Amino acid sequence: MCRPVSDEEFLRKEIDAVEHQAAKRIDPGTGALTISIAVLALLVSLMLPWVGQHSGLRVVLGESAMFLPRLFSFFALGVGVLGSGVTLAVRRWGLAWVCSLGLFAGSIIGVLSIWTQQTTTSNKTIGPGPGIGLIIAVIAVVVLLVKWVKIAASRPPQL
Template identity: 45%
Template sequence: MKSAPQDRQDFEQFRSELEAVERKIAGEIDPGVRAMVVAGAVFVLLLSLVLPHAGDARGFDVLLYDAAAQNEHIGLPSRLFEWFVVVFGIGFSLAALVTRRWALAWIAVAGTAVSCVFGVFSIWHRQTPGLGNYQGAGPGIGLILATIAAIVLTFHWVRVVWSRTVLHLEAEEQRRQAAAQAEEKDRKWLTGDDK
């Protein structure tokens, strides 16, 4: 029969392996069916870049702030919105879907949440008269679709990153059970009930 210190060493080795597996699993996401919704929202965001943002200015025009965007008096909220959409809504979302990394998904959540605010603010900004009572074109279909897609994307990413995978819960439960068994063995050894 093994002694309690030997059992303890075996358990410590086993526990460190379980913790390593749990850390690896904790760093991954499993979007499941939501991956299709996220991919669809990313596609809509990509599509919004070629659709009219306001007047003759398309999403790419706003992103690059070229002559078409300047002629339409595109403001800072719209430019920030487009950059947040491209970097977080498209870039980090695609990276998180491909790599299944939890940290990338959280970055995508944070960035798309901020882009939602800028999107709504951009729509409002396009409907408000400018300096000198300037009346520009209202929000285009690209801006409206991008804002809705960013809201949908944020909602689904939040659901994905807050959910814990079955594998992660299973590894956590195995670690708890192993710790309880080791504690029980130590208690029995200390009280002399291990016979």
């Protein structure tokens, strides 16, 4: 036979369930404003030149033959804009870590994108040089990386 559950046991189980759900959520606090501004900077950078006279939007659409800037644009839009928006909306720890890792990879690819636009071989310029939009986008991705790592790593230890 089942013994009846007392009110105290029922309340304890309910409180434990609420605590377990709350432990999975993040509270970005004022970091959400910084994340929003960095996402806005990423979106604005798409209108500015990235590679030569090609804007960031043209790089995303494949009008530029440069591989690394195009790969960076996918990381910046996919993880930086879309991932950050979804993570701020649902506020889950797991998504905060996904954003952190994706933005880490994106920041490395972004710095390499700038570097490949500046390097030369045998005094011949390989790339047309990084545009201001690409530089702004890389800075915005690095800012997003710092904020998401800070938020993801701030989870208190489970008891």
